[in-house]
Each structure stands twice: as structure tokens, then as C-alpha cells.
Amino acid sequence: MKPIWTTGLALLVGAWSPWVSAQTLAERNAELLRQIEEVHKLAPAQMDKIRALFAGSRIIGQGNPAITQHPVTSEQCEVKLRQQGVAYANPRFERICGAKYMAPLYDPATQKPEDATACIDQFEFPDIPCAYPVVWVKAQEAAEICAAEGKRMCDANEWEDACEGRTEPADYRFDLAAGVSPEVAIHAMRLAHNRAHADDKRWSYGPAYERGICATGSFKNEGCNGGSWTQCGSNTYPAGDFPACRSPLEVYDLNGNAAEHMNLPLNPAQMSSRGSATLGYTEMKGSWFIFDTYRAHEDWCRWRAPFWHGTRVMDPHSHANYHLGFRCCNSLSAKSSGERSAGTPMLAGAAFINATSAEQPLSAARRLMSLAPGQAGP
Numbered sequence: 001m002k003p004i005w006t007t008g009l010a011l012l013v014g015a016w017s018p019w020v021s022a023q024t025l026a027e028r029n030a031e032l033l034r035q036i037e038e039v040h041k042l043a044p045a046q047m048d049k050i051r052a053l054f055a056g057s058r059i060i061g062q063g064n065p066a067i068t069q070h071p072v073t074s075e076q077c078e079v080k081l082r083q084q085g086v087a088y089a090n091p092r093f094e095r096i097c098g099a100k101y102m103a104p105l106y107d108p109a110t111q112k113p114e115d116a117t118a119c120i121d122q123f124e125f126p127d128i129p130c131a132y133p134v135v136w137v138k139a140q141e142a143a144e145i146c147a148a149e150g151k152r153m154c155d156a157n158e159w160e161d162a163c164e165g166r167t168e169p170a171d172y173r174f175d176l177a178a179g180v181s182p183e184v185a186i187h188a189m190r191l192a193h194n195r196a197h198a199d200d201k202r203w204s205y206g207p208a209y210e211r212g213i214c215a216t217g218s219f220k221n222e223g224c225n226g227g228s229w230t231q232c233g234s235n236t237y238p239a240g241d242f243p244a245c246r247s248p249l250e251v252y253d254l255n256g257n258a259a260e261h262m263n264l265p266l267n268p269a270q271m272s273s274r275g276s277a278t279l280g281y282t283e284m285k286g287s288w289f290i291f292d293t294y295r296a297h298e299d300w301c302r303w304r305a306p307f308w309h310g311t312r313v314m315d316p317h318s319h320a321n322y323h324l325g326f327r328c329c330n331s332l333s334a335k336s337s338g339e340r341s342a343g344t345p346m347l348a349g350a351a352f353i354n355a356t357s358a359e360q361p362l363s364a365a366r367r368l369m370s371l372a373p374g375q376a377g378p
Contacts, residue, residue, distance in 0.1 A: 029061050036126050049148035059136040063234025071218045077130035077238035086243045088129045101127045103250045107166040120162045121327035123239035130238040133258040133325040139282045139318035142261045146328035152272050154329035156262045156283045163204045163301035165248030177266040190304045197302040204247040204254040214245035214256030216291035232322040236289050258325035260285045279313040288323040
């Protein structure tokens with residue numbers, strides 16, 4: 001059986017060893033970017049955009065190399081999956097989605113994968129089995145990286161569909177956003193959504209929370225105050241190291257490893273799935289690598305989080321943290337599955353509620369919540 005990816009040990013990233021710990025962030029990112037280019041077959045222009053986004057940040061990457069301690073190396077992950085006979089390559093999905101390591105979003109009760117109109121990354125970015133998630137990434141940077149790949153940031157409901165294992169009509173209560181501030185709208189919409197789904201909770205892997213099934217058994221550095229680059233290691237596992245942490249749609253690591261940026265629209269014109277470039281507000285999805293010992297919040301599939309560190313997705317001061325990453329979606333062309341597009345054209349007219357109130361700027365107090373590393377958090 002061939003390795004999950006075949007770029008060779010020289011491109012294995014993030015293994016905790018004296019050699020890796022001596023590397024700078026720039027050196028580790030250079031290896032990561034070479035791996036992304038080779039595995040995802042991105043064009044030079046796409047890689048130029050992604051490299052520029054990485055170069056524009058002093059922290060984006062797979063964690064601070066000086067303090068991050070991954071509990072499993074990438075090499076150990078490869079060996080484990082090979083011994084278990086686990087292979088994540090899926091030619092059928094690749095034909096449908098037009099990209100490697102993506103899964104179609106559909107309802108298995110009434111549809112087949114080819115009926116999907118969108119796909120989602122099977123793993124957290126860089127969406128490569130046995131690579132560590134990219135963290136310390138702002139929501140704006142995540143959206144721009146997805147766009148550079150020819151994908152887009154997922155809407156919150158798409159992540160929820162992937163986790164639940166079936167698509168449902170998006171249930172955003174846009175009516176609750178009319179005439180009120182974004183903070184009030186998001187709070188009201190969240191409460192309504194969570195109440196609607198409270199009786200049918202499930203996790204990506206089943207109907208009840210289980211310890212040890214996902215990447216949730218790592219540790220938090222002593223002295224980590226929740227948002228410090230120098231004190232909080234991104235002690236994540238390699239992507240896909242827990243094959244049973246899988247949704248019915250074959251999407252992995254939705255629970256555990258890294259939490260994920262998603263787009264929360266306050267009106268239809270902010271929906272990524274409808275082609276929005278301006279997007280809505282930040283939504284944190286999933287849980288993180290110590291969740292078995294520190295369950296700081298809920299993490300069932302359709303649970304929506306409070307407006308923690310909230311901003312517009314495209315705010316240059318959107319939040320970044322040591323346990324916060326992302327994954328991307330794409331929209332499939334109506335003409336043929338597998339033809340990627342940034343999204344379908346946005347519908348106009350009466351289908352949209354008035355967006356004026358939902359476009360109000362955040363209050364100064366709320367913007368102060370979106371701080372650089374050093375801010376307290378989980």
C-alpha cells in the first residue's frame with residue numbers, strides 16, 4: 001500500500017524532535033508550502049498568493065516551533081494508518097469535487113454524492129493526511145487562502161451539514177437580524193438555532209460524546225493564558241490520525257484537533273455559498289486538542305458558539321489563536337460536478353431581506369475583543 005502522500009520524509013512537517021524544534025517558523029512554513037504545492041497540484045500563481053499571505057503574518061503556521069509539542073509525529077501517523085490499512089484517497093470524491101481530499105455535501109437519504117452542489121475539505125487546512133493543522137490564522141487570512149486555492153470559506157451551516165452527515169436547508173433566522181446591531185442579531189440567531197437543534201444533538205462520529213475517538217487527548221502548556229504566542233503551544237495531532245473521528249460524509253477531525261473559522265451570514269448577501277466576497281461574521285466551529293480534559297464549551301454538530309472574539313470575517317483584525325484553524329469549501333458548477341467555482345452568482349431582489357441593519361459596524365467594545373496574540377482565552 002502506498003503512503004498517504006508520497007513527498008518523502010524530507011517534507012514531513014511538524015514532527016516533534018530536536019531538529020524540528022530548532023527550526024524557525026519560516027523554515028517550517030517553507031516545508032509546509034512545498035508540501036501543499038505538491039499534494040494539491042496548485043499553480044504557481046496560486047502558490048504565490050498563499051506564500052504572500054504566510055509571509056504577511058509573523059505567526060501563521062503549525063504552531064510556535066519553540067514550544068509546540070505534538071503528541072504524534074507525522075511519520076508515526078503514516079505508519080499507523082498504513083498498518084491499519086487506512087487510505088484517504090478517494091477517486092470518486094476527487095472527480096465530483098475537482099480537488100483532492102474533499103467530500104461532497106449531500107443528503108444520503110435522498111441523494112448520491114454526485115448530486116452535491118458543494119464540497120468541503122476532509123481535513124483541516126492544509127487538508128493533507130498526517131500534516132498538522134495551520135493555526136494562528138485570522139479569519140480574513142483563512143478566507144483569502146481558501147480563495148487562492150480556488151475554494152472559499154464555508155458557511156456555518158455547511159460545516160454543520162458535514163458533521164451531521166446530511167445536508168439541510170440553511171436555517172439562518174435572518175428576520176432576527178432586521179433593525180438591530182450585529183451583536184444583538186448574532187445572539188438572537190444563535191439562541192433560536194441552538195434551541196431548534198437541542199433535542200437532536202449528535203457528533204461527527206455518533207449520537208453521544210465519546211472520549212478518545214477524536215484528537216482530544218493532548219495537553220495545554222503550563223503557563224498558557226489562552227492567547228500567548230510564547231506560552232501556548234499548538235499541541236495538535238496530525239490530520240487523520242484518528243480514522244474513527246469521521247462523519248457519515250467522510251469528513252474528519254471536525255471534533256477535536258483545532259477549532260475552525262467559518263462564515264456566519266446575517267443576510268443572504270453574506271452567504272459564501274451564494275458567492276459573497278464580503279462575507280459575514282466569524283463563527284468558531286468544532287473543539288480542540290485537549291477537549292477530553294477541558295470541555296470549555298459544547299461541540300455537537302449544529303451547536304453555534306457565542307460571538308467570541310467576533311468581527312466581520314474580512315476584518316484585518318479578526319481573531320487568531322493557537323488552537324484555531326480552518327477548512328475550505330467549494331461550490332460545484334451547475335453544468336458539471338467537479339468544476340470548481342468561487343460560488344454561484346448571488347440572487348437579487350425580493351429574496352434578500354434588507355441588509356442595512358446587518359451591515360452596521362461592530363461597536364468599539366466588540367472590536368477590542370479582536371486582539372493580537374497575548375489576549376486571554378481558553
